[in-house]
Amino acid sequence: MKLYAPVLMHVPVLADKVVELLDPHPGDCVLDCTVGSAGTASAISAKIGPSGCLICLDRDDEALERARKTLASSSSRKFFHKSNFADLDNVLESLGFSSVDKIFFDLGVSRDQLYSAERGFSFISNGPLDMRMDRASPLTAADLVNGLFPDKLEDILRRFGEEHEARRIVQKIVEARSKHPIQTTLELADIIKRAVHPRRVRQRLHPATKTFQALRIAVNAELENIEEALPKAVAKLKTGGRVAVISFHSLEDRIVKNFFRDEAKAGRLRVITKKVLRPSYIEVKSNPSSRSARLRAAEKVI
Numbered sequence: 026m027k028l029y030a031p032v033l034m035h036v037p038v039l040a041d042k043v044v045e046l047l048d049p050h051p052g053d054c055v056l057d058c059t060v061g062s063a064g065t066a067s068a069i070s071a072k073i074g075p076s077g078c079l080i081c082l083d084r085d086d087e088a089l090e091r092a093r094k095t096l097a098s099s100s101s102r103k104f105f106h107k108s109n110f111a112d113l114d115n116v117l118e119s120l121g122f123s124s125v126d127k128i129f130f131d132l133g134v135s136r137d138q139l140y141s142a143e144r145g146f147s148f149i150s151n152g153p154l155d156m157r158m159d160r161a162s163p164l165t166a167a168d169l170v171n172g173l174f175p176d177k178l179e180d181i182l183r184r185f186g187e188e189h190e191a192r193r194i195v196q197k198i199v200e201a202r203s204k205h206p207i208q209t210t211l212e213l214a215d216i217i218k219r220a221v222h223p224r225r226v227r228q229r230l231h232p233a234t235k236t237f238q239a240l241r242i243a244v245n246a247e248l249e250n251i252e253e254a255l256p257k258a259v260a261k262l263k264t265g266g267r268v269a270v271i272s273f274h275s276l277e278d279r280i281v282k283n284f285f286r287d288e289a290k291a292g293r294l295r296v297i298t299k300k301v302l303r304p305s306y307i308e309v310k311s312n313p314s315s316r317s318a319r320l321r322a323a324e325k326v327i
């Protein structure tokens with residue numbers, strides 16, 4: 026199979042705003058739960074300096090490798106750990122930290138992952154139907170597409186992709202997989218194109234966008250992970266410490282918004298972003314992948 030994809034580096038989103046809201050000081054200890062290519066982590070490192078420490082998590086080995094290279098010349102004390110951020114409490118304990126000053130989540134996939142054809146996240150280039158952020162995890166998108174009962178698959182497409190043509194798409198998937206397993210991203214994209222209303226094929230949003238998003242969320246248990254991680258993050262923040270979260274779709278953002286609201290009611294957090302922050306027109310122009318980003322931040326009160 027020919028694997029082709031444009032080589033495009035991840036450009037950090039809303040990085041200045043994140044630094045402004047987290048307000049890292051020299052000597053702070055900062056946990057970046059989704060270090061990726063460490064664009065945002067580099068900006069944070071410049072603020073915390075040599076007396077500060079940066080704990081970098083990612084569940085993708087390749088991302089951690091990129092982060093190591095990006096941060097090679099940073100003067101802060103650094104720790105790199107392959108982990109799901111849902112396990113952040115255990116990771117911090119294993120590294121000897123009982124609490125930290127700042128915690129950052131930049132959810133979703135990076136451009137490096139998206140445009141690497143063999144990772145199978147994109148319907149633009151051909152690759153195996155994989156979509157695992159952690160390549161050691163057992164479940165791939167092909168397993169879901171070929172193995173789930175139709176009603177379960179439809180439910181995933183509706184809930185995580187808000188795909189209103191889920192039933193038609195699943196019917197076509199079931200037809201196709203009864204002949205042979207669907208194995209590549211372009212095979213699936215093609216099935217979706219044939220399933221949806223012809224009007225959608227001419228629209229700007231690719232007809233496979235919502236299905237691919239839904240499968241990615243399901244494969245990586247993205248919503249469960251953030252639900253599990255947020256209370257742990259608050260528990261591990263020092264009083265006066267701050268947490269910031271960038272999400273890229275409304276399902277994630279709703280979880281963050283409701284969590285912050287409930288914690289504020291309980292008196293544990295003070296929400297700093299009264300309204301969700303979005304990238305400026307200029308940022309979206311120069312980095313179109315930032316267009317759906319939403320940033321929220323809060324400070325630990327007690």
Ligand SMILES: C[S@@+](CC[C@H](N)C(=O)[O-])C[C@H]1O[C@@H](n2cnc3c(N)ncnc32)[C@H](O)[C@@H]1O
Pocket residue numbers: 035036037038058059060061062063064065066082083084085088108109110111131132133134135136158250
């Ligand atoms: C949008 S990118 C982060 C980009 C980063 N801020 C930068 O400046 O390069 C998201 C990263 O989070 C990682 N990730 C997503 N979910 C994760 C999870 N549950 N645990 C750990 N890492 C996760 C992905 O593998 C990806 O590398």
